[in-house]
Amino acid sequence: MKINTKKSKSMIIIKSTERAIIRIGGNKVQQVASKKYQGCIIKEDMKCDQEVKVQIARAKEAFSKVHVELIDNELRTKFDGHETWFEFKNPVRWPSTISIDANGICDVTFNKRRHMHWNKDSIKKLNKSDVPLASVFPEYWMVEVVDNTNLTHDTCLLTVRYYNDVFNFVGPGQHLTIRQKVTGKVKKYQYTPVPMLPIVNPDNPNPGPGKSFLSNSLTHLIVKAYPQGTLSKWLCSVDMGEFIFVSEPQGTFCPTTELKGKKQIYLLAAGTGLTPMLSVILWVLQTTRKTKLHLIFFNRYEEDIIWRKEIDETTYVDGRFTVEYVLSRPSETWKGRQGRISVEMLKEMFPMFDKSSDSRFNYFGLCGQYEFSTQTEKWLTEDMGYPKKDVYKFMGQ
Structure with a gap:
């Protein structure tokens, strides 16, 4: 049996940090600290913290991912990664009504095309072997x-x-x-x-x-x-x-876990980085009673501000939501904050992190160009002491 030494790796599973020198045909085999085997991460120290983080990320990604598709009389549903097919013996109308609560629990309601009695056999659950090949779930849909x-x-x-x-x-x-x-x-x-x-x-x-x-x-x-x-x-x-x-929807942000126990949520957006913030604002205002939201919206010019009138109207109808506009190239008549984002500006806006103060209840959402989000995260965590788990970068705009 021939072994490819370039592709082979070794690992010693032991609590100590012992190293081993293994040679095959005179060539040294690289020793690694972790290995992915059958979808799971195995580490040499037998700890599973990295695998736990991966599984948590997968659970977050599945939050409220709801897909409903009617193909002739067959219904395809996909809730939080679990796919199920049903067959209607009698025709139903599209569109259906879909209700999703704050925890991601979903109900789908259809109306009959004809007024007639339905019995227990009117809806049949299909096994995967019953699904025709032509109905395979596509990655993209036409809109x-x-x-x-x-x-x-x-x-x-x-x-x-x-x-x-x-x-x-x-x-x-x-x-x-x-x-x-x-x-x-x-x-x-x-x-x-x-x-x-x-x-x-x-x-x-x-x-x-x-x-x-x-x-x-x-x-x-x-x-x-x-x-x-x-x-x-x-x-x-x-x-x-x-x-x-x-x-299909993508992303790992899960509000029920990310925002749990938070009292002050600061959303820092640059330009079209506003877009993920709007759905987060909606979710918080509709599902919480005391949580406060603060949008800090960065743009170059005043005329670049997207939906300013509508954002301001939202602050009027719910006092928990505030907004501050920041311009890097303001006109002479601009009276608001100005300048590019910097660690000095962040320190003017927010307190330094102190686990014994109310700052431990703060949460930051960031979205903009890559440099904006990455540098702001670094300033908040490294210069101001906030835990990385309390700072989230939205990368899809």
């Missing part, structure tokens, strides 16, 4: 553009609806990937769906946990046209009736 509205000189609000009988619930802070062929090449970019503003009902500013959707509800995306962005420029100019492809 139709139903509206395209300019928000600023370089940003648009794109509104789309699934072309087929498909519903995907996008949880707070989660994003979609758009895949489209532009100028002969397939382009991909991540965008976070946004709720329409104002994000609370002035007549009922705190309706409590849970929300209901029609399965043909619209999806709204904010898109900024970058000078070198082939896909973003195409999306900002796309006509109604055109079709694009979107992926």
Whole structure:
């Protein structure tokens, strides 16, 4: 038997830090501290902390991932990673009503096409072997553009609806990937769906946990046209009736675990980094009673501020939500905070972390260009002492 020494690794599973020199054909085999085996991480010190973190991340990613699809008389559902198929013996109407509570528990309700009695055999659960090959769950779905509205000189609000009988619930802070062929090449970019503003009902500013959707509800995306962005420029100019492809929801943010026990939530957004913050704001205002939210919104110019009027209206209907606008290139008449984000600015805004003070109840959400989010995270954790678990970077805009 021949062994490839370049691909072979060795590991000693022992509590001490002993090293071993193993040679095959005179060549030294590299000794490693951890190894992934059958999907699990095994470490030489027998500790499982890394594997626990991986499993927690997987659980977060599955939060409230709800997919409902009607194919003829077959219903495909996927809740938190578990896929189930059903067959209706009698026809049902689309759209359905989908209710999702604050904990991610989902109910799907269909109306009959004909008024007739249903018995226990009217709905049959299918085994995977019963599912025809043509019904395999695709990675992307076709959506139709139903509206395209300019928000600023370089940003648009794109509104789309699934072309087929498909519903995907996008949880707070989660994003979609758009895949489209532009100028002969397939382009991909991540965008976070946004709720329409104002994000609370002035007549009922705190309706409590849970929300209901029609399965043909619209999806709204904010898109900024970058000078070198082939896909973003195409999306900002796309006509109604055109079709694009979107992926299933992606992202690991789970509000029920990330925000548990937090009293002050600070959301730092730059430009279109606003988009994941809006769904987080909505979730907090609708599912909590005392948690306070603070949006710090960074832009270059005053005319770059997206949805300023609507954001301000949201602060009027719920006093727990405040906003501060920061401009790096303000006009002479600008009276708000100005400058680029820096560790000095952060220290002016927020207290240093002290586990014996109320700062331990603070939480930070960050979204913007890569440098903005990465550097801000470093300042908050390394310079101001906040634990990394209390600082989250949203990477899909």
